[in-house]
Amino acid sequence: MLAGLFLLLWIDESAQRWTRHWMETRYAVRGGVGGIGLLIAVALVNPLATHEITILFTAERVRPYRFISAAASLLIATHAFLTQFPPFQKIAASSLMFIIVAIMLTAALRRAWMKETQEAILRMAGTVLATLYLGGLAWFIIAIRVKHSPAEGGFHGTTWTILSMLLMVKFTDIGAYFGGRAFGKHKLIPWLSPGKTWEGLGIGLLVAGIVGAICSGNGKWLPHVPWWKGLIFGIVIGGIGQLGDLLESLMKRDAEVKDSGRLVPGFGGVLDIIDSPLVAAPFAYLLFSLC
Numbered sequence: 001m002l003a004g005l006f007l008l009l010w011i012d013e014s015a016q017r018w019t020r021h022w023m024e025t026r027y028a029v030r031g032g033v034g035g036i037g038l039l040i041a042v043a044l045v046n047p048l049a050t051h052e053i054t055i056l057f058t059a060e061r062v063r064p065y066r067f068i069s070a071a072a073s074l075l076i077a078t079h080a081f082l083t084q085f086p087p088f089q090k091i092a093a094s095s096l097m098f099i100i101v102a103i104m105l106t107a108a109l110r111r112a113w114m115k116e117t118q119e120a121i122l123r124m125a126g127t128v129l130a131t132l133y134l135g136g137l138a139w140f141i142i143a144i145r146v147k148h149s150p151a152e153g154g155f156h157g158t159t160w161t162i163l164s165m166l167l168m169v170k171f172t173d174i175g176a177y178f179g180g181r182a183f184g185k186h187k188l189i190p191w192l193s194p195g196k197t198w199e200g201l202g203i204g205l206l207v208a209g210i211v212g213a214i215c216s217g218n219g220k221w222l223p224h225v226p227w228w229k230g231l232i233f234g235i236v237i238g239g240i241g242q243l244g245d246l247l248e249s250l251m252k253r254d255a256e257v258k259d260s261g262r263l264v265p266g267f268g269g270v271l272d273i274i275d276s277p278l279v280a281a282p283f284a285y286l287l288f289s290l291c
Contacts (some may be wrong), residue, residue: 009159012037027086035081035145040079042138048270052278053130058227061256064126072103080142155291164215165284169276172208172238193249208238224291233287237280244279278283
């Protein structure tokens with residue numbers, strides 16, 4: 001998985017270098033086209049994640065339209081990718097609202113086509129929720145990558161920014177796991193996630209803060225993010241990532257399943273891997289935008 005991720009990020013960085021001249025001459029935008037590799041990653045993961053979240057929802061008789069949700073999620077992620085192009089920026093807000101409304105209308109028309117009114121609300125609500133959970137949160141991941149502040153010296157997204165965010169989130173998990181095994185005595189939420197402890201959470205957040213400080217390079221690797229900001233970013237992003245993990249645990253307990261799937265041995269399903277980065281992404285976007 002790591003090898004595949006690094007390959008896609010290498011493609012992402014390389015594509016930006018190859019398109020730099022075209023982007024600068026055509027749109028007078030500094031830097032090339034960003035996020036190509038990341039969009040490919042989202043396109044590969046999206047159908048699998050949609051399948052898993054549909055199974056979770058179906059356990060409670062909420063049956064999203066799988067194809068509509070997967071297609072709309074990818075469309076929302078593509079929308080974030082297109083926001084880096086000046087012509088599209090003029091219609092970015094209106095087109096995003098159009099996509100969200102179109103999801104509901106398409107789900108409703110799909111039900112009407114079958115000449116069935118039973119469970120129409122559940123179908124529409126499930127489709128919208130699945131799309132916003134996967135596509136809506138993925139929007140922020142790609143938006144971080146392609147963000148270019150118009151102000152001089154403002155934040156500009158890079159592949160290192162995305163990798164840093166992922167490292168902060170995942171090292172929180174690593175620190176919490178080993179810290180909890182070594183020092184854990186007080187359960188965090190025993191009825192929801194019995195394996196988590198307060199001690200593990202504290203150590204996980206500390207590790208995430210250290211990783212954030214290292215990833216910043218004291219403002220060299222993450223411009224405008226000195227080590228102390230990187231420390232804060234790591235703690236906040238890592239903590240929100242843990243909330244994302246608890247959110248998925250709540251859905252799994254409701255569906256009475258241990259894991260969202262069995263695709264990845266030892267981890268569970270795709271959702272078990274991406275739940276934390278997805279929920280952390282909007283907060284990471286806000287923090288980096290404030291730099």
